[in-house]
Amino acid sequence: MKQRVYRTELTPVSFLQRSALIFPEKTAIIHEGRTYTYREFAERVNRLASRLRALGLRKHERVAFLCPNTPALLEAHYAVPAAGGILVAINNRLSSSEVDFILHHAGCSFLFVDHELAHLVATVDLTGIQTIHIQDTGLADDPYEQFLAAGSPEPVESWLADEEETISINYTSGTTGNPKGVMYTYRGAYLNALGIVIETQLNSNSVYLWTLPMFHCNGWCFTWAVTAVGATHICLRQLNPAQVWDILDREGVTHYNGAPTVHIFLVNHAKAHRLARPATVAIGGAPPSPTLLAQMKQFNIHPLHLYGLTETYGPNTVCAWQPEWDTLSEDEQARLRARQGQVHTTAGQTQVFGPTLEEVPRDGQTMGEVMMRGNTIAKGYYENEAATSQAFEGGWFHSGDIGVWYSDSYIELRDRAKDIIISGGENISTIEVEQTIVQHPAILECAVIAIPDGMWGSAPKLL
Structure with a gap:
């Protein structure tokens, strides 16, 4: 066959195309009193993609978004790759100097910036960067809405030739120097999103609340996973525990995510109560304590412990529940749930190694460095060959996390190497x-x- 009819390049953009086809009138996005169906979601993405093309976006040019968890940033996760660009979702908690470094290191051609974050680029030299301001009103006079209105609701022709092309660049925090740009591929994003769907049991009836920043590892790939099953996104500009509890009750939220600190805020808030409908909650970003995990269950919040890094598209392992644990005490269950577990369904390998890449004994005591390789490992650091070579030495990604390995193959973190x-x-x-x-x-x-x-x-x- 001259044409490979048995293969298409994996791309998360196809998730939205499918859901718009199957669930056109289903609510896709809820945000501050306005809603968008999947048909409208796809049309807005098409308008954004076509407008970027019309303004001269070339293949693999970088498009930056500096936004809270709003529809605009969610739309960017589809429109930028659909247009052939590379998405750079910038951490809105960074300083102006760090934002400046990212914009220029990535060589961004476009910058979309939310009105509440405009001060972060007020002193940045934006020469050569087309800047679009977002009021997040959804009204016709919003500059972002005007930008969309100038585009076409029809999809643009795909420029994707290889699923290992870069779909996004996510910059690390820069705690040990300038931030490093972690490159994600279309293939890795697609597979990690499906892994998330499987492990968290998302489906078309799910309602996902955006308590986790979309800029962080592309929202742990939930930006794509939720859409893949035709579920509903609820956007949230800022994390307000009282508002979160109100939304959990009002909207029947089935899933939300966050670091342990987020869950500590929620379970200790005055509005905390046992939910009428169970919520599956992914917890990661730092090791949660068994105490916190036990607390969450009291509120009908069922924690799923995930572990990963920016370089692993967010979640790489899951502490998968074993049926025999059901008979254990609550304290023992919480202790086991606090472990980082093993790779999720579409990931590759995660092991604990000693200094010369020898496996440490699976005794739950001998410490070594946690290393990974497989489908959902980043392709390297943008324009930083030295850091890439060091982090991927020996054919493994060196996480810098110190852990132990148990006889059941589950890992447990003990510290960062430097800590x-x-x-x-x-x-x-x-x-x-x-x-x-x-x-x-x-x-x-x-x-x-x-x-x-x-x-x-x-x-x-x-x-």
């Missing part, structure tokens, strides 16, 4: 100390750091 406290020659895991301390009912949250010690070299200090 292990060596006191008197002994390794002290800050995570272990923190999780022990938060078992006390008077402790809401804590952190343990190393401080100099005249006798032992270093000692742990509780904050």
